[in-house]
Amino acid sequence: MSRTGKTLAIGGVFVASIIGAAIVTNSQSNNTMSIAAGESQVQTLRFSMSSNNQHPIYDGAAKFKEIVEKFTELKVDIYPSAQLGDDRAAIEMLQLGTLDVSIPSTGPLANFYPEYNVFDLPFMITSEEVADKVLRSDFGDEMLNRLQAKGLVGLDFWENGFRHVTNSKQAVRSIDDVRGLKIRTMESPLHLDAWNAMGATPTPMAFNELFTALQQGTVDGQENPYPNIALNNLYEVQSTLSNTGHVYTPLALIVSQQTWNKLSRHDQRVLRQAAIDAGDYEREVNRRVNMESLEVIKANMNVVTLTPEAVKGFQEATTSVIDKYTPIIGADVVASFQKQIEKAEAELASN
Known part of the structure; x- marks a missing residue:
């Protein structure tokens, strides 16, 4: 149980x-x-x-x-x-x-x-x-x-929570807008591979180093849940947030x-x-x-909501990452994860 x-x-x-x-x-x-x-x-x-x-x-x-x-x-x-x-x-x-x-x-x-x-x-x-x-x-x-x-x-x-991308260069409305952006990521090879697959230039670093890196232009952007962005005042050094929700x-x-x-x-x-x-x-x-954090972000940054077509573009760009990491993670673990997600979605749909 x-x-x-x-x-x-x-x-x-x-x-x-x-x-x-x-x-x-x-x-x-x-x-x-x-x-x-x-x-x-x-x-x-x-x-x-x-x-x-x-x-x-x-x-x-x-x-x-x-x-x-x-x-x-x-x-x-x-x-x-x-x-x-x-x-x-x-x-x-x-x-x-x-x-x-x-x-x-x-x-x-x-x-x-x-x-x-x-x-x-x-x-x-x-x-x-x-x-x-x-x-x-x-x-x-x-x-x-x-x-x-x-x-x-x-x-x-x-x-x-769900992670969303911000940057100080341009509004990200599609996968094309990510190309060339220097994005800070967590110190995770998978995150590096995912952002590489999307065309960005990922840079891993500890979170406590992020604000200074954004301020100095070491990186153009980053990806985090809303509270991490608002409570750490990242809107002071970022101009646009796109609701990618790419990872929970x-x-x-x-x-x-x-x-x-x-x-x-x-x-x-x-x-x-x-x-x-x-x-x-x-x-x-x-x-x-x-x-509450989203409201703070909206008051200080341009917020972009991606269209379903734009989301599909991101999903297609990262399919290769899922394929690459399935044997690293274990095909049984990935299958169990997907099965549990499908079960949860079915239960919620039936309620």
Whole structure:
């Protein structure tokens, strides 16, 4: 059974679930995992994130902190704005056991887990509702399970959102307008290949370096969800946004395996449930801020809505990328992802 329907309300029901022996757990739990009994051997969890403290992801982290500190003796210290390093550095620190918790996008995770490229295949997930069903499913649980192979424990998927392209050169109304643009991307080979296929000149860099790079003209544009654009004032150095929605980016709430092994069973259960409840809260806030951010963007930038024909042009340009990465990801993973998307779309259409 997947995590769908397992979220418990914070309060009496949550307390009962934590205390009771029959607490609901995620299906990605691994019974072979070394689990500390009795009291936890750590007192403070260092939680690193790339986004600043104005972003909905920070609100989710704060909710996670609130729940964990309420139902355990643990303390959670949050470090926003990549204070401890960008997503890739945070993942490496988690594997080494020098960091406890982080919430990277799935793109940087693909550098360590090739199957995670599946989330960045262009034009696959079609709506937030589809994303919810796909990520809170047996497929989502299996993807979290895969993190255990290299020293991480996956607790839940949160939301970054649909990515849209901005630039300071010209309005992007079709695939032809992308050609020659220098676009900052995440540090992901798939993203590089996708933008190359679209005719752009992609440049990978950490998000905390982006504003300066745009300001200095090192790159012409970038692609991110609305909140990342508005809350980081990218409209000050960008003139046009095009609603490409080319990729839906999840976030993975992950814990160092070394830290996890030092937690008591009770505290492990609290962290799993806190991840789910805080994830629900983060999605709610993110979608509200998403719309608010779009209004800020409209007030400061030219916003282009692509025609269906233009979207088709982008899809056709990136088909080769899907073909290239299917054997890298695993044909079984891609097929399972597509099947889960189709199932979600059918369920939503029937409601």
